[in-house]
Amino acid sequence: MTRLSEDKAQTAIAAVLRYGSLVSTLVMALGLVMLLIRGLSAYPPLESPAPVGVVVARALRFDALAISELGLILLLLTPILRIVVAATTFGLERDHKYMFIALGVLVVVVLSIGYAMG
């Protein structure tokens, strides 16, 4: 495999941030607009915190509340995807020191999510 150039790595990281936040914002906006059109009473309330599985299942059934919440979850996942992409690109650049640093950050965040879910 060829070494990944620094430029490509930075472009990949920037793209994750730009499109991740854009897509999650559009998903939230879609949910909110549906909510405004049909009214809050059209949808059963979503418990808080809602399990991610329930949010996804209800969002797939075009539940506006769940779509808004799904957008929020996607937004919170965007920085985490950025860590994964950074770790991968450091790995492809054969920059092992920073690959392990990125993986270290990932471990902290994943432990935090694990704690939150547990």
Added chain:
Amino acid sequence: MDFTWTKVLELALLGLVAGGIGSMTGIGGGLIITPVLTLVFGVPIHHAIGASLCCVIATSSGAAASYIEHRLSDIRLGMTLELATTVGAVTGSLIAGILSRGMLAVAFALFLIVAAGVMLRRRSSTTPPGSEEIGTYKVRRLPLGLMGSGGAGVISGLLGVGGGIIKVPLMYLVMGVPFKVATATSNFMIGVTAAASAFIYYSRGDVQPLVAAPAAVGVFFGAALGSRLMRKVRSGRLVLLLSCIMFYFAAMMIWKAYQEGFFR
């Protein structure tokens, strides 16, 4: 708090204004979102901070992307310091979970006062930071930088702010990083730091979709708008006005906490 469509639109408008002002003055939206949510909308402060963390991710991501594309972010330094900011953020969010509303409001108010003071001082300083050339630089005092970043992470997780007001001077003055790079790198770290604590807020039910989603959508577009307006508006007066508003918010938050009881 009842949800009507006007409420949703008001929250989106708040986000739009906070995101716009935030990107024009260089403070994140978090310092505006939480006080307005608690004081104007009557949202409990833990929910306000949960929403603010989402807004902080929404604003910082777009800015971080363009800083990276302009090669201003030191990604390696950023990821190294993130080891400390994320641990700090988790700690901060756990502390927030055991603090009463009143105590958390007072902690937020104190941080607002410090941040407003820093903004005023930076405004009056004669040398505009960021005018220097970015040459080669060597990162100094990494252990101290890691400790400071841990502290910035605690503040971020506790109060739902980006914490640039700590990280930028830390990298610029202590670690010998050029100001522009320090700003861009601080911004780079914000999203991951906020995400590390946001899931803990989420699991406590402190990320309310009907508060956080409209505000985050507003902030996202407000920040994009603000960065385009920035070249047309002189930000000196805006900073002065904003710091006065921040002092006022701080006083009101302390007054409200006093009236409602610090330990409730």
